[in-house]
Amino acid sequence: MAGESGPTELSLPKAMTIAAFFGVSVYNSIEILFSIFHRFRTHKGLYFWSMLIACIGIPVHAIAVLLRNFGLAPSVPMCVFIILGWWSMVTGQAVVLYSRLHLVRDEKKLRWVLMMIITNFAILHLPVSGLYLATNINPDNTRLTYIFSVYEKVQLTGFSVQEWVIAGLYIWGAYSALNPILKFKGPRERKVLRYLVLVNLIVIAMDGSLLLTEFTDNFEIQTTYKTVVYSIKLKLEFYVLNQLVFIIHNPTSPTFRTPQESEPAPSTEDRAESVTVIAKARMRSCEKKRHHDKGPTPDGHARPYVNSTLRHFDTHSEPDPWLSSSSSSSSTSSPSSANSSSRTVSWTRRCALLASLLNL
Structure with a gap:
């Protein structure tokens, strides 16, 4: 099968498509990298590091795929970089979504999501990585190549379902957690919740398009289109982040509203x-x-x-x-x-x- 076991002869349309996808994904990753360091005040936390790792994985994967597909570098060393970039890009994106769930879901229930991410890494990432290296070390082994092509479809479906589950939990949790806050916001702020739902639906649709390229046996296109999909996902993640910041920092007093947006308190x-x-x-x-400050105060009392x-x-x-x-206008209110x-x-x-x- 073309592309799985090493570089292959590419038609001009495919070569141009691969080059275009490469340019888009690398440009997006550079833009995201600058946005990460501009947006976050402190460079720490799971959300920051997972987004940074996912962003770095995109150009690593894209460059290695380009060099391998066009035969510009040895196949096996490039496969190692492809695998490392793939791990960072896919599981990094999942951890980004997982860390964002802490804003809208109970942390105890999130352990199941974390277990799902770890399990998928073990049963999807590791076997496919081993098969991918084996098919490139032994390109003439057609049986090994066939097994890899089947498992490749399985892993892509599994990771897509994983992101759909996390997106569904986020949509449900965002409505439950943000709805009380949005009750005293204006119409513009309440639209944010609909935008967040729309962004997650776009992510689901993009995963579907990626599955389409895989199940139509376009492996070369799928590996390069994947970097475009994940770079756009990270850009959409910044849109979600900016909308959350808008909800948090937008003034709530009616004096900051336009007449059309003014509402009763x-x-x-x-x-x-x-x-x-x-x-x-x-x-x-x-x-x-809490573990940083467990001891009592000097007078023996517990720290509040x-x-x-x-x-x-x-x-x-x-x-x-x-x-x-x-309080001034309601004279008949209860104590x-x-x-x-x-x-x-x-x-x-x-x-x-x-x-x-x-x-x-």
């Missing part, structure tokens, strides 16, 4: 629910860092690790205009709602807690 219950969402996210983040973090944002915040207006309305919680600062989880 949300109820105290809605705002309390939204504060709870951010507080829980911050508490999960603080739990991860999470409470002090949240109290800092409460005591240093400005009066919320919506809560103030609601509990009056107490809630008199709290000086700055919602912009609360949203900054969520931004800190992404190191933005």
Whole structure:
């Protein structure tokens, strides 16, 4: 079969297509690389490193595939670079999606997603990598080449299903977690949730197109088109990231709205629910860092690790205009709602807690 066991004679249309895909993927990866270091304030965390590794894997895979397909370099050494780039690109992208799920899903349930990624790496990446090297070391072994071509379809389907599962969990979790926050936002901000769903549907469609090239026995096209697909996925990931930042940092006061976007203030219950969402996210983040500060205070008391973090944002915040207006205008409200309305919680600062989880 053409392309699996070594370089082959390519027609002019295929050669031009491969070269075009190579140029697009390398350009996208360079742009993404600069965007990564520009967007993130601190260069740490699973989200940052997984995105960086996935980005670096794209040009490594693309360059090695180009040199191998055109016979410009020895086949076996290029196969090693192709495999390393493939691991970084595919599993790196899966870890990017997994790390983003922490914003919208329960962390205990995410362990199943992590187990799925590790299992797929073991049963899909490793066997295909061994078969790929073996077919290029022994290009005349047609049986080995046939086994590789079958397993290649299996692994591509498996990784596509993996990303579909993660995308589905994200869509479901984003609606559950962001809906309380978007209740007191304007129409423009509420469209963000629809955009996030649309982006994930585009990713699913691109995986489908990649499967189409594989099952039509266009191996040379599939290996180069794959880098284009994953580079576009990472660019879409930055779109998702920017939309989340827009939700977090966009002013919530009606004075920042246009007349068309002005709306009645949300109820105290809605705002309390939204504060709870951010507080829980911050508490999960603080739990991860608790081991850095386990000891008691000098006077023997336990350290109020999470409470002090949240109290800092409460005591240093400005009066919320919506809560103030609601407390002054409602003379028949219950004592509990009056107490809630008199709290000086700055919602912009609360949203900054969520931004800190992404190191933005």
